[in-house]
Amino acid sequence: LSHLGDRRSEYGKIRFMGSIGWAVGSALSAWVLMKLKLGFIFILSAFLLIIPIILSFNLKTGGRSTGKVKNTLRPVFTNRSFIFMLIVNSLVILGLQSYWIFGPMYMKNVTGLTWIVGIATAFSAVFEMLGMRTEHIFSRKFGRLNSIAVGYLAIVMKLLVLSFLKDPLSIVLLHSIEFFAWGIYYPASIITIGSIIEEEYLSTAQSIFATSFTVIGGTLAGLIGGILIEKIGMFWMFRVMALLSFTGFLMFLIFRGKIWCGSLMIRDHTVDHPGK
Template sequence: MTNRKQITFLKALTLFNASNKGLILPFLPLFLTYRDFSSVEIGMIMGIAPMASIIAQPFFGYISDRYKTIKGLLILLYLAVMAISFSIFFQTSFVVVFLSFILFHFVMSPVAPLLDSMAIKSLGKNRRGDYGKIRLWGSVGFASTAVLSGPVLDWIGIEKIYIVFWFLILVVIFLTCFLKDQNHSSQPVTLTGVKEVFRTKPFMFFLFLCFLVIIPHRMNDTMLVLHLEGLGASTLMIGLAWSLAAFSEVPVFYYLSSQVMKYNHLFLLGLIALFYSIRWILYATIDSAAWITFLQISQGITFGLFWLVALQTAVHFVPNHLRSTGQALLASTCFGLGGAVGGTLGGSVLDVFGSSSMYFVMAAFSSLAMIGIFITYKRYHQ
């Protein structure tokens, strides 16, 4: 397979893989609400379950680096996702759904960092700045699915969400078969080498700062649907809110992918935390579902810019032969640990104090993260 075809299939796979998230993230909370789960239970399912990725992503990243394959691992993971989803969609017990969603995340969460790793390996060192032009297709896939799934689920019923999900999984399995593993390093991967990544203090400190920034974002990911529903939003508007957020990332990924590393990563991270603070204050004070939906366009300058800075920084911190491991650690920190803390905290605050208070808490959290990051930046750049 030529490198051009490889990149084409990676774009398609990135699109359809993100489509799964464009279905699950906005609409699974509604499905669980339909099944009479409380907001606290939904927060636990959507928040704590992703903690599985804290173990899963580094583990499968190491397996990928150790055996120098991503393609075969992806196919196995996708098949496991489909099998586990039966329990999520057809069980009504909170314990069963909760445990199933933990296992679901254990096999689903490593997919995105593995795809990121394959994209960067396929691009090579000289074209690494083009990563955003592959990643933007994930935003397109997420956005398209989020907005189209609303009418589809209104038509077939939210209880039949599994039909759409299984279709998307079959598509990604088909596309994965056309990929070719890219192994640019013949250096063997050992557990001792992996330990060196954990001993890289600047990288671990950067992960900690990313964790602080992402917690409020993951609170919003988990609870936005319930917030909009409380403001009277329709299923179509909820899908539109998610699609606007994802589409807003596209120009950021396209135009800024090769630019972010020209600036200090701590300074950029501090600016991102500032943008997040402003975003959450607006969400807390506006009581219009239409305006909250419109404000989702701020996702590009917050999360879109955050992920470019985080991923490109991670690539520079870890050696080439451990890239999948390093990117998996980043993903597990942001979407595993950050998702667990954010989802649980968001569900608890919303249930006790309401969604407006939840967004004020998020704004305070982002502001504290911003202050800490700029203090750190000033300390190292006096």
């Protein structure tokens, strides 16, 4: 993560918390589908959403526009730009998360599934770092918002390819493609959120809010994916999720130049400050 410069500590913190939210959401969705009634998850999601809202009133956010850390009590969830980016991110999570657990469970005649997932994970780690490096080069040349758009397209294309392949072994390649896209998209989107909120500083309150949102998104995505697999089949489910992710991509294209923070219009900082 060294290429992220002085943002690596903020990005590393959010990446770690996001991974926890992803894992918790996956586990919750699988457990709920097996043990509990479907309606329980909506109660749990509402409860999880209340926590960051309460904390956002009490935790102070930081900013570095003057070179000094300043304290404010502005509620995080009232920032329209932050909410917009979280909504778009959640659409991508819906597209990716839905098959992470349930896809392999419903694949028939798969031998050595543990080895397949293990190999895919190893490949994914390498490809994610390649994607992050690609994001670094691409964002410096073309701008970070364009880098997010490229990541979006890669995710959508991966889902479409997955919907037409029948060979279970392709999971290795497709996981790698996913993490390559994730490596491009994720750091760029997190840094953009950080740029929107308090002059490129992502505070603890916002971290908690984003993590809770990831848990909710991961949980609901797992449930939606499982239900769609039952109702319309796995490969049509991939196509539906690709459409959802593409919807998020279109939303980003439409609004990326008009991301408003109160009365202040936030533009791509990479364009204005190529060295940042």
